[in-house]
Amino acid sequence: MFGKKKSGGTSSSDAPAAPGAPGAPGAPDTKTAGAENEEKDPGAAPPLKPFSRKGTHAPAKPPTATSFQPEVPRRVADIPGPSSRRMDRPMPGSMPGSMSGSMSSSMSSDGDSKRLVVGRDICLKGEITACDRLVVEGVVEVSLSNARAIEVAPTGHFTGNADVAEAEISGRYDGELIARERLIVRAGGHVKGKVRYGRIVIESGGEVSGDMQTLETGED
Secondary structure: OOOOOOOOOOOOOOOOOOOOOOOOOOOOOHHHHHHHHHHHOOOOOOOOOOOEOOEOOOOOOOOOOOOOOOOOOOOOOOOOOHHHHHHHOOOOOOOOHHHHHHHHHHHHHHHHHOEEEEOOOOEEEEEEEOOOEEEEOOEEEEEEEOOOEEEEOOOOEEEEEEEEEEEEEOOEEEEEEEEEEEEEEOOOOEEEEEEEEOOEEEOOOOEEEEEEEEOOOOOO
């Protein structure tokens, strides 16, 4: 009834396990080996986890604080335009008082630049030309031509000849005098010599002697 057992064959359950295979005798335990490796190398990277649909599990970086730079308003230079230049210019016929004063002072300075004053205790000899006004307070012996006016102060003494438009004598005048427009002899003034004049005014106390004649029309 019973068959004979096969002597040459072995069952799969009785076959010995391959060396090194898991579960085989002498094979190392994978769980214990992994734990031992983690204990031996604590700096090793942890095992990678599968990616999820929601994104990575990496920690978000904290926001870095940006340096605050305030904006400095730029200064725009005021460039005068055509309108401002037009406003600065005075209208024709209107002149500020300061400008008129400066012009009058410049005119007076121009007149003073052509004025020659011979002070007291000063003696002068020679020839004077292109002088607008000669004021004599000292002693003068000159020839005066191309002058506008001559003035002899009470302390002055003029000797020579002069051809002027106006003459005002308060001191002494000796010589030849031509006053084309007007001759004024002040009180205490003395005029002696050849005198030609357009008009003459002699104050009380003034003296005139010599060749006195009026200028005829057209006479040089």
